[in-house]
Amino acid sequence: MVVDEIKVPLREVRRTIKEFYDPKEWHFITVNGVDLGGKVELKWFFTKYGEREYFKVVTSEASYDDEIPTITYLIPSAWISEWELADLFGLNVEGAKRGLFLDPESPQAPLRRG
Amino acid sequence: MDFKKFRKRSPWILHYNTGSCNGCDIEILACLAPKYDVERFGILNRGNPKQSDILLVTGPVTKRAKERLLRLYFEMPEPKVVVAVGACACSGGVFRHMYNVENGVDKVIPVDVYVPGCAARPEAIIDGIVRALEILKEKGKEVELPHWCSAQVKPPVNRVKLLDRCLEELHGRR
Amino acid sequence: MGKRITVPFGSQHVALPEPVRFVFQTENEKIVDVEVDVGYVHRGIEKACATKFKYMQVGYVVARVCGLCAISHTLGYVTALERLMGVEVPKRALYLRLLVSELDRIHSHLLAMGHTAEVAGYENLFMQTFRHRELVMEMLELLTGNRVQFDFACPGGVNRDLTPEVEKVLREKLKVLEEKALWLRDVYENDFSLALRWKGTGVVTEEMAKEMNVVGPPARAAGLKTDVRAEFDYLPFKEVGYRMVVLKGGSIYERNLVRALEVLNSIEMCWNILDGLPEGDIKVPVKGLPEGEMFVRIEAPRGELFYYIRGSKKLILDRVRIRVPTFANIPVMKELFVGMDYADVPATVISFDPCLSCTAR
Numbered sequence: 001m002v003v004d005e006i007k008v009p010l011r012e013v014r015r016t017i018k019e020f021y022d023p024k025e026w027h028f029i030t031v032n033g034v035d036l037g038g039k040v041e042l043k044w045f046f047t048k049y050g051e052r053e054y055f056k057v058v059t060s061e062a063s064y065d066d067e068i069p070t071i072t073y074l075i076p077s078a079w080i081s082e083w084e085l086a087d088l089f090g091l092n093v094e095g096a097k098r099g100l101f102l103d104p105e106s107p108q109a110p111l112r113r114g
Numbered sequence: 115m116d117f118k119k120f121r122k123r124s125p126w127i128l129h130y131n132t133g134s135c136n137g138c139d140i141e142i143l144a145c146l147a148p149k150y151d152v153e154r155f156g157i158l159n160r161g162n163p164k165q166s167d168i169l170l171v172t173g174p175v176t177k178r179a180k181e182r183l184l185r186l187y188f189e190m191p192e193p194k195v196v197v198a199v200g201a202c203a204c205s206g207g208v209f210r211h212m213y214n215v216e217n218g219v220d221k222v223i224p225v226d227v228y229v230p231g232c233a234a235r236p237e238a239i240i241d242g243i244v245r246a247l248e249i250l251k252e253k254g255k256e257v258e259l260p261h262w263c264s265a266q267v268k269p270p271v272n273r274v275k276l277l278d279r280c281l282e283e284l285h286g287r288r
Numbered sequence: 289m290g291k292r293i294t295v296p297f298g299s300q301h302v303a304l305p306e307p308v309r310f311v312f313q314t315e316n317e318k319i320v321d322v323e324v325d326v327g328y329v330h331r332g333i334e335k336a337c338a339t340k341f342k343y344m345q346v347g348y349v350v351a352r353v354c355g356l357c358a359i360s361h362t363l364g365y366v367t368a369l370e371r372l373m374g375v376e377v378p379k380r381a382l383y384l385r386l387l388v389s390e391l392d393r394i395h396s397h398l399l400a401m402g403h404t405a406e407v408a409g410y411e412n413l414f415m416q417t418f419r420h421r422e423l424v425m426e427m428l429e430l431l432t433g434n435r436v437q438f439d440f441a442c443p444g445g446v447n448r449d450l451t452p453e454v455e456k457v458l459r460e461k462l463k464v465l466e467e468k469a470l471w472l473r474d475v476y477e478n479d480f481s482l483a484l485r486w487k488g489t490g491v492v493t494e495e496m497a498k499e500m501n502v503v504g505p506p507a508r509a510a511g512l513k514t515d516v517r518a519e520f521d522y523l524p525f526k527e528v529g530y531r532m533v534v535l536k537g538g539s540i541y542e543r544n545l546v547r548a549l550e551v552l553n554s555i556e557m558c559w560n561i562l563d564g565l566p567e568g569d570i571k572v573p574v575k576g577l578p579e580g581e582m583f584v585r586i587e588a589p590r591g592e593l594f595y596y597i598r599g600s601k602k603l604i605l606d607r608v609r610i611r612v613p614t615f616a617n618i619p620v621m622k623e624l625f626v627g628m629d630y631a632d633v634p635a636t637v638i639s640f641d642p643c644l645s646c647t648a649r
Contacts, residue, residue: 029594035607043596045594047585051519102214102330103178106213131307133328136355136356137358139306141436144425147418178330182328209336212331213332233434233437235435
């Protein structure tokens with residue numbers, strides 16, 4: 001398994017993805033968050049069509065109050081992953097609506113730790 | 115006309131998934147298909163609550179599905195029977211105490227028959243439906259309310275008002 | 289120009305086996321706007337995997353994400369865990385996993401095909417497809433002990449071996465199934481009225497598929513060459529005669545044809561597995577605690593399934609992330625509906641084979 005990991009600050013995420021992303025070659029998998037206590041580690045996963053076990057991962061960190069940049073300008077189908085992130089981590093993602101999964105009476109931001 | 119005699123011969127079922135893993139749902143579908151074939155009891159699957167007699171519920175009832183389940187229940191005419199299909203519909207199963215579930219159908223609406231199993235086997239579901247038919251024969255026209263609802267039922271029943279009252283209590287219960 | 293009319297579709301609808309809600313804004317028959325609500329079955333499995341269950345138990349919990357592709361979810365988790373902990377799985381166990389995963393694919397595809405036929409108003413074909421699907425269910429029951437939730441794979445191998453008696457019955461049933469599958473392929477390919485109804489309806493073009501990151505049979509029906517079975521080595525697919533099925537067109541007709549052809553390919557793979565099943569252990573013990581992170585892609589019947597796990601030398605994992613195929617296909621469905629006739633909606637939704645309990649988890 002080949003993993004090409006790029007670590008960037010949060011404000012450069014969109015520019016980094018824009019540099020390499022081409023819908024004809026790259027397949028966007030998902031954006032994933034992991035709670036590290038006080039901050040969230042974000043990973044954007046990409047893979048290439050037709051290549052074996054190859055991943056490109058863009059990694060960044062965000063605090064609970066940071067505004068996460070959206071990549072729906074580049075990848076229109078990313079909205080659903082971003083909304084999920086906003087919902088389950090209670091993060092402030094640009095342009096995301098709350099309530100994809102959670103109801104007002106469910107606990108808010110369930111995937112945060114502690 | 116005495117409809118009571120014929121009711122048992124052609125019960126229609128309504129199926130609602132309130133958060134199950136689809137395992138029980140495809141087993142219900144398998145029941146409707148040739149090998150198990152519940153149509154020999156006169157049973158048809160119609161997606162209309164107003165024409166249905168048996169409500170098959172699968173899943174542990176998520177917070178969002180709760181209100182819809184109650185609405186479906188009130189839209190069905192009496193007499194009606196509720197069958198909880200699968201371990202998670204009976205008690206919450208593996209999803210018990212997860213943050214978005216209510217631990218079983220009987221927390222929201224009255225349940226008459228419990229069908230266990232993960233996933234419930236078609237034979238068990240047929241058994242549950244046949245049991246439900248016996249209960250359907252005995253039941254009258256009285257409106258049944260969920261156990262947590264304190265409303266009084268006096269004929270003539272205004273279903274819309276009753277539903278509003280129940281929903282109010284459901285949301286007040288938080 | 290007519291007035292806008294709001295038409296709700298779901299959460300309870302006769303065409304839908306599971307709750308998803310689309311709210312369509314229509315002008316006359318044409319849809320001009322659509323909203324989608326997928327959260328009816330959100331239970332919170334990801335949270336429970338990272339707080340309630342130990343890492344050896346999580347495989348059985350994630351199987352309950354979805355009953356249709358139960359083996360895929362377990363496989364995804366188990367493969368990630370084995371890669372993370374460096375466990376070498378015996379060859380026989382890998383082949384048995386492959387056998388169950390392909391049988392699971394057959395039953396899921398047949399379900400999807402039958403359901404599309406029912407929604408098109410062809411109840412007879414629905415009944416026929418389900419009748420032949422029962423053969424697969426019987427095989428799965430013989431092999432794993434349960435019809436739907438098998439819990440077959442476990443960390444380090446599989447839970448149940450294939451005995452010679454079972455193998456004999458499997459071969460008999462597989463022979464019957466192959467005949468029936470060929471017949472079904474013929475019907476889905478050549479039936480005049482079905483082709484008339486489905487061809488050119490709900491078209492996903494190749495560009496659209498690439499742009500919206502479509503996965504699974506809908507992507508392959510659109511001509512996009514993507515299949516995780518060819519892109520990720522989680523099971524020995526190459527050794528058992530796997531072929532990628534790619535068609536051009538991208539309408540409901542092609543989606544069903546891709547499924548029918550994949551069923552035939554899966555049956556061929558099952559024959560090859562039964563013929564060349566290696567001897568040996570079916571399970572190795574898994575010791576130690578998981579540390580670090582790992583992600584895998586699996587081809588579930590509906591498309592690419594993505595698992596991300598992360599542990600820090602504790603019995604309970606820090607994070608389990610599940611990205612399911614339907615979750616990736618919801619955006620393209622939403623895009624597709626705008627400009628479509630309302631009458632085509634149920635067939636199009638079902639032809640994507642949506643699995644909402646996967647999507648919401």
